Amino acid sequence: MKSNEFWGLLINPFRKVAGWQAFGLGLVFVGVMGLVGTLGHVAFDGALDMHLTDSLTYAQSFLYLGISLASVVLVMWLAGVMIAKQVRFIDILGTMTLAKAPFLLLAVAGLFTTAPDLTQITQNPMAVFSSVSFIVLLVLSLPVMVWSIALMYNGFKVSCGVQGSKLTLAFILGLFTAEIVSKLALYWLL
């Protein structure tokens, strides 16, 4: 495989994989994320959120993941229906599930991270810098989030078959709405 092709696949695998295949592959990543996240006390509680918690059960971890993923899929599907003629639900479901895959890196990083004490941070905000592993996790979270957003955008683009400002606007609005919906859903359901 050529280098360009490899990087292209990392950013847009949906040219080759979509629908049920992407959903199956994405479920594997999400499943491992749920397991590793629980062990590392990393909760993926939002469309693009990740938080370190003191305690996290397997049920909570998977509920957070499930609700946030469902919010993204539903909102993006509705956004897709509004801007495109032919959007298959399975394509949105598959691409959005697989777009969560980069967060597995944060789940793994969470295993080696010690969260700084909250009471210490409120007294002295500079206490955040006392934990090197926490800083590493913070720094890592930015490229992971960018990668995930790029995957979501490409997944949305391939699924809808629309280009230009209409696509970008629908995606940005969809992403913000999904984040709000996931937060509200988590607040009401848990």
Added chain:
Amino acid sequence: MYYKINKIKLYINFIQILFDYFKNRLYFCRIINSTTMLPTSCPSCHAQLKVKSLTCESCSTEVTGSYDLPVLALLSDSDQQFILRFVKNSGSLKEMAAELKLSYPTVRNMLNEIISKIEAYEK
């Protein structure tokens, strides 16, 4: 002195002729190599070409006129190949996706692009 300048001019002209010769030769080679594909746009101004004459190879009868190219002929080679493959696969995008090793929505988007090109040509 005058004789020398003329001689240099002669050499320059000769080099120029040689250069033009190879340039033209290269140009015609390109044209000959591209004869496998029907040209659809003017190489000079990129306007759409028309068919001026048709010849019968068996009796050399020549028909002259101004005929529009069929819409399918206006499409690029890759688009024509896509349509051929689409027909051969009985219009199944799922089978096409498997054959091209691409995802279903990608192939559907390729088809949609060709449809919009055809619609634009038909206008």
